[in-house]
Amino acid sequence: MNDHRGFESVIGLEVHAQLLTRSKIFCGCPTAFGATPNSHVCPVCLGHPGALPVLNRAAVEHAVRFGLAIGCRINQRSVFARKNYFYPDLPKGYQISQFDRPLCEHGQLVVDVDGQPRPIGIIRVHLEEDAGKNLHQGSDPSRSYVDYNRAGVPLAEIVSAPDLRSPAEAVAYLRELRAILIYLESCDGNMQEGSFRCDANVSVRPVGQSALGTRTELKNINSFKFVAQALEHEIERQIDVLADGGQVEQETRLWDEEAHRTRPMRGKEESHDYRYFPDPDLLPLVVDDGWLERLRRERPLLPADRRARLQGELGLPAPDVAMLVEDKALGDYFEAALSRCPGNPRAVANWVVNDVQALVKNAVGGAAACPVAPDALGALIGLVDAGVVASAGARQVFFELAAGRASDPAVAARALGVELVDDSAALAAAVDQVIASSGAEVDKYRAGKKQVIGYLVGQVLRRLGGKVDPKQVNELLRRRLDA
Amino acid sequence: MAIGSEQVLHIAALARLELGAAEIAEMQRDLGAILDYVEQLRGLDVADVEPMTHAATLATPLRDDAVVTPPGAAALANAPARAGDLVAVPRFLE
């Protein structure tokens, strides 16, 4: 697996997911993104002396739901600890996190690269608070600037075992993790805005060696594309070092998007000596049996459930399944459209992954904000299946609906004049006329060049202004010609 | 239990404390005494004792996920330096 010059790579990922609560984890400040800098701060999240944190129940529920979704053991008694370090974005001089007694442990996620499913261990999931945001571009080159709106936003830190063996597996793992969080409505998964962030621990070792090589930590990778690129570059770099007889240094490196390589973090880090200790301001977090049971029972739909349904139950093609599973809004749209047109899941999937997807690709809210209601699309596909409109006409109707000029596909089809003519006399007359006036083609057909039927169908359609079902024309022509 | 002056200086540096020679010696004594006490505890059999992280045995209280309007600019009144809405700090590199 990923065998480069006799080396294999070993990757573990740490994901920080911002949990979708309205208020911060230990205070009532809002979590909304994009507010005026430092407008969402208070004595608690700024660490003013005497201010006390009070834990947000919703943050706990998000983390427990996620832990249950990946098969974690939920520690019904967990402890918040202070992680002590000094950085301008950390107003208290410590981050409230969890250390030796995290909320969730020992989960697992199955990743599937090229049809080879592999279980990836998840060591732990714990709750912590986010830090503020540092800005380095300002009027004064001797200064940096800090916005504390993000300080105290709840995070779930999700730590995988070093079970990933290639950048492709790492990306598949991240995609699945992100999809689960989105299905749970626990995180919006926005990598650009930083609500879903990833650090990677990477090492290489000669194939067959069981001891791990020295690892580096990669930070600053904020898209799936960069995760793959950063890992590929870092793996090659480490192999180069080892192949030259050198040693990999344990260090933190940043992915430099412009230079397209990793580089050591400039500020020399102090050793990871955080002097964790239980936070005296917070008592242990207890998730009692009743609460845990309720969360277990509430188990919402997960990506794996949808995958099983679309693949197993409906038999959709693999690329359609992948797209409808990963994009929850698109998958929801598909299900809603299908409920209106339950007989033809393949056609519905085809419309959704092509036409709907193209329409909403760059729209905020994705398929949930599609101007064509799923119900209308279902009805439109029903019209095609019933032979009321042909697929070309249906596409015209779809664009009419998308432009907001109509909402009922049947009405739009009539208004556009794309309803198929249900007049067998007119059709039979047109077929006869075409056969009579296309002697050469008819001879060819009868001599065995069956593909000229396409030309003849086209002639009939032209005579009837396209308002007939091409399949029906084809059948009738063949019946006449083969007689 | 003896604790060396380098160890004291390392811990002081992590805590951003500047200690004079006399203070270092004092810290060595105090920290040494604390470690001696911990050493005594180590002799006890605590295999069946639930680790204690807090003197109170209660569970942490929880709050509902409700937004409370933040106090606004007053919360930042004591920031050492500001630039518009932002807090200004000496430049650092990441």
Ligand SMILES: [Zn+2]
């Ligand atoms: Zn606050």
